[in-house]
Structures are given as C-alpha cells and as structure tokens.
Amino acid sequence: MTSPVEELLNRSHALGADPRNTNFAGGNTSAKGVAVDPVTGSDVELMWVKGSGGDLGTLAESGLAVLRLDRLRALTGVYPGVEREDEMVAAFDFCAFGLGGVAEPGRTQRGAAPSIDTAMHGLVEAAHVDHLHPDAGIAIATAADGEELTRRIFGDRVVWVPWRRPGFQLGLDIAAIRREHPQAIGCILGGHGITAWADTSDACQANSLEIIRTAEAYIAEHGRPEPFGPVLPGYEPLAEEDRHARAAALFPLIRGLASTDARQVGHFTDTPELLEFLSRAEHPRLAALGTSCPDHFLRTKVAPLVLDLPATASPEEAAARLRELHAVYREEYRAYYDRNASPDSPAMRGADPAIVLVPGVGMFSFGKDKQTARVAGEFYLNAVNVMRGAEAVSSYAPIPEAEKFRIEYWELEEAKLRRLPAPKPLAGRVALVTGGGSGIGAATARRLAAEGACVVVADRDLAAAEKVAAELGARAYRAADVAVAVGVDVSGEEQIAAAFGQAALAFGGVDLIVNNAGLSLSRSLLETTVQDWDLQHDVMARGSFLVSREGARIMIDQGMGGDIVYISSKNSVFAGPNNVAYGAAKADQAHQVRLLAAELGEYGIRVNGINPDGVVRGSGIFSSGWGANRAAVYGVPEEKLGEFYAQRTLLKREVLPEHIAAAVFAVTGGDLSLTTGLHIPVDAGVAAAFLR
Structure with missing residues (x-):
C-alpha cells in the first residue's frame, strides 16, 4: 500500500514536471495521514507539506515539513487577528512532529521549515491539498472581472477568493469556502493562483489539472487573437544572429547598471513569446503594471526596466538610453519604497532592476547567482503569459502597489534572506x-x-x-x-x-x-x-x-x-x-x-x-612531448620528471x-x-x- 508521503511526492513530481502547472519553486502540496507517536504508541494525525523554498518537480522527503494536525488546528484558538498573523509562522514550529522529516522509526532528519501557506493546507478539511501558480489560473486571477470569469468558466465547481496576502487568515478563508461549498473542487485566489483539494491524492491531482486545463481552454477559445495589440514598426525581432550579437554587446553594460547596488549575474532570454510581447503596442503599458503573483515579483521586482527604442536603434543609441532609463528607474524605485515603507519596514534592498527588456533583442534578468537570474527570467515569462491570458479575455489588473510592497518587503521574506548562508568569496563573479x-x-x-x-x-x-x-x-x-x-x-x-x-x-x-x-x-x-x-x-x-x-x-x-x-x-x-x-x-x-x-x-x-x-602531473604540455624532451635534457626517466623537479627545489615538494x-x-x-x-x-x- 502506498503511503501518504509516497503519494504526495508522486503527485508533486507529476504536477511540477509541467511548467503549465506551476513555476519553479512555486506552489506547495500536502497530504494528511496517521502515524504512530513513538512516545505514546498511539496513532496521531499528521500533515506532510512541502516546506519553504522547495521545488515540486524535484521534491524529496527532506523537503517536507511534518506537523501534528491537532496542534496546528488548535492555533485557531490563539490567532491574534490579521494584523498580527505573521506571528503564526513561528507557532508552526511548535506543531512539528518530533524532529520533523518523514515520520518513520529511526529517522532523525530535521525536515524543511514550514512555509507561509501551511495554514491553508492544514485548516482545509481534505486529505490532500494543492496550491499552484499556473499561468492560465493566474490570468483569471488577475483579470479585471476575475470573479465573474470564475463563475462563467467553472460554475459552482470553483469558487472565487478575493486577494488576500498569503498567511493564516487566507487559510481560514479557504477552509470556510471548503465547508460552505461542498460541491467545489477548489478556488481561484485573486491576484495569486489556485488551490484544489480532494480526499485522495489522485483526485486532488485531477482537480488541480481540471482547473488549469479548463482555464487554458477557455482562454484559447474565447480570447482575442492579438491581446498585446498591433505590431509596432521597428520593434520586430532582429534575426537570431543579429539578436545575439546585439545582446552580447549590450549585456556587460546592462549587467554593470543592474549591479550598481550589488554585484549580479545575468541570464539572457529570447523566446518567441517574449519577443512577440516586446514587438506589440501594449507592451509598455503592461510592463509598467508589473507582475502580480507573489512568487513572480519577489524575483522580478515590482516592474522591469524597458528600453523605449526600436530594434533599429544603433547600439550606441541603445546604450546611452539604457543609462538614462536606469537612472530614472532607480529614482522611481526609491520613490516606490518611500511611498509604501513604514517605520518597521526592512531597509531597501537595492534600487536596480532585476529584469531589463530590450525590444527586438530579448530579456536580461539578474540575480545573486546564475540560477537566481535564470529563474527571475522564467518568472517574468510566466508573467507575460499571465498578461496575455488576462488581456485576451478581459484586462490585466494586478494587485495594488501597496500590496506588492507588503509582499516584497515582508518581514518573513527578510527573515528568510537572513537565514541564507554567507556567500562564497567569488559569488557573483x-x-x-x-x-x-x-x-x-x-x-x-x-x-x-x-x-x-x-x-x-x-x-x-x-x-x-x-x-x-x-x-x-x-x-x-x-x-x-x-x-x-x-x-x-x-x-x-x-x-x-x-x-x-x-x-x-x-x-x-x-x-x-x-x-x-x-x-x-x-x-x-x-x-x-x-x-x-x-x-x-x-x-x-x-x-x-x-x-x-x-x-x-x-x-x-x-x-x-x-x-x-x-x-x-x-x-x-x-x-x-x-x-x-x-x-x-x-x-x-x-x-x-x-x-x-x-x-x-x-x-x-x-x-x-x-x-x-x-x-x-595532469599537464597537457608535459604529456604532449615537452616532458620527454625535458627528461632527456636532464637525463632522467620521463616518469621520474616530477620527482626530479621536486628534488631541485628548496622545499623538496612536487x-x-x-x-x-x-x-x-x-x-x-x-x-x-x-x-x-x-x-x-x-x-x-x-x-x-x-x-x-
């Protein structure tokens, strides 16, 4: 018989293997079951949930947090309200089962730290819960009339949940929806993503996929053919060879600009979908609106820097304009921070863009290392797909700026950054x-x-x-x-x-x-x-x-x-x-x-x-004839040449x-x-x- 953990991992891998279902390191899955408490010998109800920072497609047992359901659900009695809900994350540690990890005799691994979405999984009365960030689902979630679209597309099988920052209150809200709508298989979370549930792992996976594929089909069938507007003359993609040559020429300059506050590594993307977005008339407006899903803008920042010149501009013109736009971006980002920061907000982390878009060429994304830079670019591609879907069936309406700031400068995110290991000496180089x-x-x-x-x-x-x-x-x-x-x-x-x-x-x-x-x-x-x-x-x-x-x-x-x-x-x-x-x-x-x-x-x-x-030893020069010649000069066997060199040194070491x-x-x-x-x-x- 398959254990709840095996079912959870199998479902997570299947969902995470398809980028249409969720983005890298985005979303979380859970399973509930019974295990034996090694202290009392009695059965205890547990929940296994993907921990903070893990990736569904590669999730391992060590990436699961394990919590006692009775203690987790008892937290509702001490919940201090939405204004103090961040305090509940620390309380999850007191719900951990043993040392964490998988509840099997003899296992001593620590297990992953519970994520902010733990309450969503634990409070919903269902054995299996999926929370995902599919592009099609977020397109409906960020549409201006998302609530009406949800009713039109899904009827009573999927319920609309207005935007709420992830946390304990959102878990309470979704648990209430599950109780009040027994016919529902899940919900669309406004500005965010989807959540699905079921009593078996297979049914939960099927429900998640039903929501995603139904949203995809609706957008494909009912969406406008050119949601990004007409082509802008001069903004069409350059030929691939010219595009890559221009990218290679501009990248060091752009990387230097993006590293004004902290050294960054870059990643280049020029997929057809991205180039098509940058060639259309609506791309400046949509890019300025920024991304919406918390996973997106945590990695891409609130908005990208967009070069406002056609692809036909010379490299010199492009470079000069990028310098100007970078200065403006930094001023606007600082103003964004000042508008929204409170006295207890974390300090501004840097005012440089994480995403730079150059029409006709592609996207330059940045991060502290290559993986972070690459993932930032992948998330912005997700955001482009979301914009396309939302504009096709409605209009794109991401969450308000103040809410974006609350996510970007969330103390819980700041704490996560503080827990990261110190960078290695050559990190970012x-x-x-x-x-x-x-x-x-x-x-x-x-x-x-x-x-x-x-x-x-x-x-x-x-x-x-x-x-x-x-x-x-x-x-x-x-x-x-x-x-x-x-x-x-x-x-x-x-x-x-x-x-x-x-x-x-x-x-x-x-x-x-x-x-x-x-x-x-x-x-x-x-x-x-x-x-x-x-x-x-x-x-x-x-x-x-x-x-x-x-x-x-x-x-x-x-x-x-x-x-x-x-x-x-x-x-x-x-x-x-x-x-x-x-x-x-x-x-x-x-x-x-x-x-x-x-x-x-x-x-x-x-x-x-x-x-x-x-x-x-290991030298290509010595193995290609130089060693034999030098050995002959010094009158020693070639295989003894290293020893010969060592003996003529002061330290007598090779x-x-x-x-x-x-x-x-x-x-x-x-x-x-x-x-x-x-x-x-x-x-x-x-x-x-x-x-x-």
Whole structure:
C-alpha cells in the first residue's frame, strides 16, 4: 500500500514536471495521514507539506515539513487577528512532529521549515491539498472581472477568493469556502493562483489539472487573437544572429547598471513569446503594471526596466538610453519604497532592476547567482503569459502597489534572506579560463567554481572543455548555471571575440580572466625554427594579449573592476637550456602583467601573474612531448620528471595543478584586493628564479 508521503511526492513530481502547472519553486502540496507517536504508541494525525523554498518537480522527503494536525488546528484558538498573523509562522514550529522529516522509526532528519501557506493546507478539511501558480489560473486571477470569469468558466465547481496576502487568515478563508461549498473542487485566489483539494491524492491531482486545463481552454477559445495589440514598426525581432550579437554587446553594460547596488549575474532570454510581447503596442503599458503573483515579483521586482527604442536603434543609441532609463528607474524605485515603507519596514534592498527588456533583442534578468537570474527570467515569462491570458479575455489588473510592497518587503521574506548562508568569496563573479580543458586550467576552473564563481571553460579542445564544465555543474540543478564550455584558439582574434560573446550571453559578462593556454617546444637555439618561434608566441604572447584586450573591454563596459591573471612561468625570469622560444614567450607574458597593471588600474582592474615550475602531473604540455624532451635534457626517466623537479627545489615538494589554482584564488579571492602587478612564484622554491 502506498503511503501518504509516497503519494504526495508522486503527485508533486507529476504536477511540477509541467511548467503549465506551476513555476519553479512555486506552489506547495500536502497530504494528511496517521502515524504512530513513538512516545505514546498511539496513532496521531499528521500533515506532510512541502516546506519553504522547495521545488515540486524535484521534491524529496527532506523537503517536507511534518506537523501534528491537532496542534496546528488548535492555533485557531490563539490567532491574534490579521494584523498580527505573521506571528503564526513561528507557532508552526511548535506543531512539528518530533524532529520533523518523514515520520518513520529511526529517522532523525530535521525536515524543511514550514512555509507561509501551511495554514491553508492544514485548516482545509481534505486529505490532500494543492496550491499552484499556473499561468492560465493566474490570468483569471488577475483579470479585471476575475470573479465573474470564475463563475462563467467553472460554475459552482470553483469558487472565487478575493486577494488576500498569503498567511493564516487566507487559510481560514479557504477552509470556510471548503465547508460552505461542498460541491467545489477548489478556488481561484485573486491576484495569486489556485488551490484544489480532494480526499485522495489522485483526485486532488485531477482537480488541480481540471482547473488549469479548463482555464487554458477557455482562454484559447474565447480570447482575442492579438491581446498585446498591433505590431509596432521597428520593434520586430532582429534575426537570431543579429539578436545575439546585439545582446552580447549590450549585456556587460546592462549587467554593470543592474549591479550598481550589488554585484549580479545575468541570464539572457529570447523566446518567441517574449519577443512577440516586446514587438506589440501594449507592451509598455503592461510592463509598467508589473507582475502580480507573489512568487513572480519577489524575483522580478515590482516592474522591469524597458528600453523605449526600436530594434533599429544603433547600439550606441541603445546604450546611452539604457543609462538614462536606469537612472530614472532607480529614482522611481526609491520613490516606490518611500511611498509604501513604514517605520518597521526592512531597509531597501537595492534600487536596480532585476529584469531589463530590450525590444527586438530579448530579456536580461539578474540575480545573486546564475540560477537566481535564470529563474527571475522564467518568472517574468510566466508573467507575460499571465498578461496575455488576462488581456485576451478581459484586462490585466494586478494587485495594488501597496500590496506588492507588503509582499516584497515582508518581514518573513527578510527573515528568510537572513537565514541564507554567507556567500562564497567569488559569488557573483564570472571567470573565463583559457586552456581550461586540462592540467592547470582545469584545476583552476574547479577551484574558482568551488569558491562560488560562474566559469567559462575555454579550450582549443572543445570536448575536453565540455567534460570539465559538465563536472563543475554536476551537482547543480542545471549544469549551465555553474559552467559553460567554449572552443577557442587563443591566437585567433575572431575566435576570442566569439568566446567572450558566448560568456556574455551565458552569464552577462566577465570579471576574472585566467590566461593559462599554452604549449611548449623544447629545442636548442640552432634547432628552433621560425615556425616554432611563431607558434609559441602566437599562443602565449599574442594569445594572452588578445584575451586580455577583449576581456578588458567588457570589464570597462561593466564598470565593476576585475582581475586578469597570467599563468606565466619560472622560465620568464630564469634562463634554462633548450627553450629559447618558450622562455621568451613567457617573459613577454610576464611583462604584459606589469604593463597592463599600470594601464588598467584606473578602471579597478588588477593584473597579476603566477610563475609555476615543474607542474608535470595532469599537464597537457608535459604529456604532449615537452616532458620527454625535458627528461632527456636532464637525463632522467620521463616518469621520474616530477620527482626530479621536486628534488631541485628548496622545499623538496612536487608542484601540482591544484597549487597553481590556489594561487589564482589567493590573488583574486579578496584578501589581496589592493595588489596588482605582482608575480607569485609557485615552484616549491627555485632560488635562481627568485624575483629581484
């Protein structure tokens, strides 16, 4: 026999797998049942409900809060009224069953924190309850005549509930509707979403889907064909190649503007539905109205910034106008805060937009990390769908501004933010590592990702870069939220520009560059050909110059400073035998560090170098012939080369790729924030290479 928990998880996964039913991390589901109290040995009625912050599609047992129903329902006797209903959230902790988690013998997990919607699930007299945020349901909920539409579409099977902020009182209201309308399968929550209930899990899922699909069908059958109005000439989408080129060019500037108060990571979206919205005459009016569902505007802010120029405007015109509109947006947001804040409101969290819309190009969304930025964009797409549905059958009428503010600056949301772990040192930063597919580059990519950075793994061997990027993103909800791979030959100017364009489209720009790509040819002066010389200098001297130049352009556009790190070499200062081309190219890189540090300091861009030596293990250079040549020069077996290098050092230790990665982090992680133009030896101590 299937347990209530198994039924709940199966239903949650089925509903959460379809974005038409609810948005990422939105909505919640619950099930009631009986378990044995381990203290008394008696049966006790429990409720399992999705906890705060979880996602239905990936919900696990650990994401459930477990509460005793008798204690939860007893809270109605101490409820102090709607003006103090936020106090009830803390009371849920006293209703927890044991340690929380799943009520099975021997389980000790804590379980999830109960969400603000817990009362809705616990007070409704039904074994199973779903609360969801489907686009079609919210379209009816935000229509100007939503109550009449609900009667027209559903008859007496679904009941209209006027807007009320989520909380204990809303739970009481819905419980009363369930009692007073026994024929109803659920309700439309004004400005918010839907709730459905039933005595079995299958029936509850069927009721939720009936409400959603019926609303979808009504809008499709009765809606106006062009709810966003006629096409605006000049606002049509650019061709895809032109669109992406414009987006890559504008993104660093927009990201810098959106990071005025706090550094943000970006996400780009150009779905047909979004581009169609931005091409129509009503998009300025509708965008200004903002979103409605609490889950939406908590992530998208009260309204987006919309560029009021056609797609035919030049990039320079667009950039200048975006700067102007950003200044206006900040003023208007502060005025919005001042109009609605009370003395006990949380401090303003920042006045920059989370969503920037550029007609003909797409949407730029922002957050503290890539997942947050991506989800913000997904939620605004939900909002566009809601506007389309509401305008098709009525007119879009979101909740009032004051109510939006009460949600956005809710003390309960503020408390949730305070509970978040401290950000990692490189959180919000975007790193591009050349030669990232192996050796030092791969180790550096791993370290930067582990410290919170988004990483662009760049390598001539795209398959190797993809393997590293997949490894970095293996534990993320989506791998591309952590790392992406790009194929690039750093000696090619156009390829480098394309790689940085991909970085901009993936994360919004770049903050940290590691010039690591390299190769080495071990030949004497007389054996070194012009081709050998050119190859070494094309990859390392020319390649580092081209990468740094393109990266600096982006960093300057962003206006947030940045880091450029050169993986140079002991050989940049030490004269060894049979490596004139390699040593000269490394010396070129070493002096680029000094030159660029002197030039880019005014933009807050720091340039530093790492001088490794003898990094044999995992090295692409050593495995491609350089190791055999150096072993022959020194008269040792190739497999003993790492040990040989270690024994000639002062510390008698072998240098590994991870040691170089640690040095990159040391110079970029914040503790050396006033250091530029520095070369750090990571060679276990080679006295002949001491810097003077």
